[in-house]
Amino acid sequence: MLFSYIKGIFKGVGTLFTGMGVTTSYFFRPWTKVTQKYPENRKELKMVEAFKGEVTMPHNANNEHSCTGCGICEINCPNGSIELVTMFLVNEDGKKKKAIDKHIYHLGMCSMCGLCVKTCPSNALAFGNEFEHAVFDRTKLTKVLNKEGSTLKKGVE
Amino acid sequence: MSENQIVTPPKDIDLDYQDYVINMGPQHPSTHGVMRFLLTLKGETVDNVQPHCGYIHRGIEKMTERLTYPQIVHLTDRLDYLSAHINNEAVCLCVENALQIEVPERVKYIRTIIDELNRIASHQLWWAAFGMDMGALTTFFYGLRDREYILDIFEETTGGRLIQSYNTPGGLMNDLHKDFQTKVKKFIKDFRKVLPEYDRLLTGNVIFTERSKGIGYISKEDAISYGVTGPSGRGSGFACDVRKIAPYSAYDKVQFKEALYTEGDTFARYKVRMDEMWESMNIIEQLIDNIPQGDYAAKMKAVIKLPVGEYYQRVEAARGEFGVHIISDGNKNPYRLKLRSPNFSNLSAINAMAKGHKIADLVAISGSLDLVIPDLDR
Amino acid sequence: MPFDIYDFSSFTGWIDASLRAAMSPFWTIFTEFVLLGVAFLAFYAVVGLLLVYAERRVCAFMQCRVGPNRVGPWGLFQTVADLIKLLFKELIHIKKADKILFNLAPFIVIIASFFALAAIPFAKGLHAVDLNIGLFYVMAVSSVGVVGILLAGWSSNSKYSLIGAMRSGAQIISYELSVGLSLLVIVVLAGTLQLSEIVELQRDGWFLFKGHLPAVIAFIIFLIASTAEINRGPFDLAEAESELTAGFHTEYSGIKFAFFFLAEYMNMFIVASIAATVFLGGWMPLHIGSWDGFNHIMDYIPPFVWYAGKTAVIIYIIMLFKWTFPRLRIDQLLTLEWKYLLPINLFNILLMAFLVLMGWHF
Structure with a gap:
């Protein structure tokens, strides 16, 4: 009971970190931007x-x-x-x-x-x-x- | 309205003294269009959902009665604009079947490939918007970013991005662009890398799974009786994939799994769509190298007149079964044309799904049904 | 110590002394109040606008976009332009709204964030008041903001607003507990509530490292709970854009809306400052054990740079939360607090008390 409770916490926090990993990796890779600057281009x-x-x-x-x-x-x-x-x-x-x-x-x-x-x-x-x-x-x-x-x-x- | 006038609630719902009635829509961020939910709340809990549609009714079915069959095709773009090509195909197939025209193999292959590309594009946008409904705003941009590559492919071949009008009774408007195959292959290669990223960002996320698992349950029996088709129906274990049941175009030539989940909740519907994206890529990969040479359209008469009778053709649009029922009196335009749009039936189940859940769940449920309002109102 | 070259107490003391020499004690106090008020107002406006800009840039970068880039260099003046637009916008009169409360609410929210700003030490000797119960004071005044949110929702005569306000009430009252308890863990370790003292005690190592596991847990809980307390995603249920359109501030427009908006960002700043001060040593430079050369170089970086850097990191993390996670549902929100954070927190305090008792911390 207590074990599964703690396991659940760690698992949940782990999934949160993978999600944050995705956004952070894009944050530090500015060359992945896809915006086209319209009137200029x-x-x-x-x-x-x-x-x-x-x-x-x-x-x-x-x-x-x-x-x-x-x-x-x-x-x-x-x-x-x-x-x-x-x-x-x-x-x-x-x-x-x-x-x-x-x-x-x-x-x-x-x-x-x-x-x-x-x-x-x-x-x-x-x-x-x-x-x-x-x-x-x-x-x-x-x-x-x-x-x-x-x-x-x-x-x- | 005078200052003290009391607004009487609609008569067909029973209101308690403590009921809290809210209009969700017609202008609301999560209805994805002009859709109105009349919510009866008990605190945060949804007691009753009354969908009110008709805000974007354009009378397309009536309009078709004065148009010729090639002209009708472009109107179906404006129904479920996210699976425009699939809708086009339904009308074209219906007319071709009625005239008993055999379209060239090449047309069948190209139609199937573009259908599946369209399905991926639609599911990408759904994923994007679903994440946003849930409050994860970044998904919106990732989904739209990847959808853009498909739209570029469409644009090159068909000239349109969202609404292509590429089908015409008897075949296609023009031939494929010469880069089509290489671009599609490149897209699939890239997208196979991006899809796991979607999973990492949203599918695995504990907040997301907690919010979607067990929410908006609908049993297989209810799904059938409400007519919930497409990914939403398959999330309840209702094997309703028209591509499997009644293969059209080149679907009888490809191997693919029908994504089926039996949980019947929001998460199951989510998973069905995620799996369908993988399957669509498989289908495209099986076809893309084998497109036969030949004409891109069969010879058709200048004025198409269907023989007297009733014709029905259904296809699997991105949101479910899309059907076209033409009643012809032998003229160049249909006597009556009925469109069976998937969203309308899917929406009808929303009260059964959302009852007893929270407001936030209602947003998630309507997101998981992937409603496109113009398809619903026609 | 070398980093005392950046001691601001002599500077503030000099201002005080020269003012006292020039005028009577009453006018000295008065002048100092006015000076401080002006300084904080300017600081508030600048930081608020910068944070709005930063948020838009950060989220744009995460989403493969460019973000504001039209007004001024790199779009720096975009938020200024937005503010000017908001200033000129019509304040819409809401039918049957409780006029007094409706107009009062934004001020309560913004004043609460002003209060909290007063006790934060930006550098050595650079804070408005150095209360001996500084931490307690900051927590107390920052929770006044919820009154404003509740009033805003209540007085708007709008159903969405009311739901938003009720949600926010339930949310903030619960998460206040976790914020307090997680800070209490550090108070147990530090033995003081005075913020300057807390920073001073981290001279030879930040509390995050000094307090072993309990401090790390407390830090994580503080981040989560404080994100909830300032009504930011994934805990932005009071606004819940996709559910309640804009929640408690649905009916506000123009500058009154701007007040809510600014207050949200300033609350984020305050929370980040507290996290930086309590867990990451505030304006103290990073010192690693006996690496004297390294420590010496670190000392020459001015303390407010350290302070701003640490705050920026925390703010980035809070923004990362918002732009990555889906929103929680109201019952999950309360479950998270009462079934997870609170028990863990209580256990954590016990653990920390035990560590302190045994003298096992650094």
């Missing part, structure tokens, strides 16, 4: 390629994108965060052709499911790595993805 901070920061529409050097304005992304978006404003262009042959006027993207509604990027038939959309999206005004989260004066890439149907 902005330059080195590189997001991985696949990171889903926002939906973007890549443009090439001639300010051309590959969005045909088919509207599949708009249909596939579960949150209604993509709106397409289309127009009809008349090409050289005199045919009317559908093209985008504005590809509106509501970042505030987007849940990064990736369906628009995946289903786009002409690979016009891609995920961007930008992650600092904080703004003071909600309306700033609504973006127009196609750049001013951009045109459809040649050969994309």
Whole structure:
């Protein structure tokens, strides 16, 4: 009875010391720190390629994108965060052709499911790595993805 | 409310003259979200716990009725966000089974590996938060520190850290990152060294064992009748591992032990989760080198329409059995979609567990159930 | 002895003499009171803020973090910034709170820790009062703090606060016993309650070593019991952040909360000082037997450095407790006291009395 009482005390105190050993060992090993100093390391901070920061529409050097304005992304978006404003262009042959006027993207509604990027038939959309999206005004989260004066890439149907 | 208005207690609990009613939550450090426990105390002793949920109800089940099946997948991320990938998989499996599509072997392997990584990540966070509920604040940082490596692996392949949306009916969104295998192997090698440290810090600690052993007992029969599944159920000896009972994906190709404890107390539930982390690492090690080559997705129609009928698929999420029940009327969106979330059933047992224990024990018990409130409210 | 070069009694004596020469005895006393008050206030503020900073740094290091690092060099002014923030925060008026007690409670807590500070010898001749019952006095006044905690919980008109206060009442009253008894072990060995005398007696060896096993046991028990007495983890049941949100000070805000916060850290400092003074020889340098060269070098380290170093070690240990262990439950807390610490303590006193009687100590 008394023996088990004393044994219990020693055993208990022993387990406490092993626990303190873990924390103390980290205390004296400052190189195990994992904190990243965020605003300072902005330059080195590189997001991985696949990171889903926002939906973007890549443009090439001639300010051309590959969005045909088919509207599949708009249909596939579960949150209604993509709106397409289309127009009809008349090409050289005199045919009317559908093209985008504005590809509106509501970042505030987007849940990064990736369906628009995946289903786009002409690979016009891609995920961007930008992650600092904080703004003071909600309306700033609504973006127009196609750049001013951009045109459809040649050969994309 | 006027100065002297007397607040009448809810009618469905009997209150004594001496009862001390406390609202634990909706904003409380240990409810891990917006959950409210209406406690009736006798001194420090808990007499009755009434969980009040619904603070984070988003109507996901209703929302799914206007969405197509690929769109539904990303909503299940938002249920139990700590086992997002496993939830995704449940919906995808359900749709695939309904359409009787055979997904490529590669997809099955990758899904299983990521499932298990997700389970480890979830259990790490649980360990971290459980320690913090108990008052050992340092565990929180160790758990989150190690979880970060898994999230980095996820991010590289899926593009998301917490909610990945990596599954899609028929397969995966994109192929694995080329470093995936080496990184996972490195993580497992490192984590095998870190896990004993967890044990040294918390499992062996005499204060911890004293506070968790014999607390929150629930018998196997009660666990079954309350529907307590997952690690919480297995702590009571209820062999409810869906991976064993009804293997899906690549679980029929791997050997692993189902962690079972019969004590039914907080410590047993704790041990089950600690053992599961070891087992998950075993599963991953068996699969990681044998990922077959092939496509990362099966060919699917652009618009998925399920045949008329009812389909149910269950998977083992990190907290228990997660089920998806789809009733289809042949349209591109489900007629009704019911989600069986593990947390809701697990929570229902909390009154039986906590009755007669102290307030501090209630915190430990709700910690050992590993509640994720958005999963509970849906 | 060489370390008497750091004797502060001549310095304080000189101040006293020059003041007496300049003015009447009443005004001398008055001026000395004011000087002391200002000195202690400054000391209190500086040490309190430093300790808050130290705690945050220590726990950050244990948790693989960096800790405060933004305000000032190495984040040194972080706590100052926090204090300024707390000063400007609104003092929230609590409906149906007992206004007088509610406002009085933080002051009681902070005054209790002020009282105790007075008797602690920082170096030879550097203490405010050298009572012949110094140890008894420190214990007596430091337990006044619990009244403040009880009042805070009672008057807040909050259920969480009340539970916290009741817990703290049960806890401190029990652990007071263990603190007293473990110090009594050393009093038996030293034969005096005067703190300066106790330090002086450790000239040739600290009581921790002089008293053999009983002193070591007493030291460990003192560490545990005093951690409980100052309401720190793993005995922070009165606050119990994960159970009672913030326990007895849930309803406090602004500077009143800061008072509780500072008092907690100062109590930790006082407890560590007492442990250092009673068990580790206070400001006495470390002397090892007949190593004269070593002892001589040690003597040249100023006594307040010794004192601060020893206190810092004890404070580190108390912080280590908090950041490693899970919190105890209330019944386990009382079990630990009444079933473990108290019997061991009583037995320990007997053992020490026997040792002293037989003259087996150094």
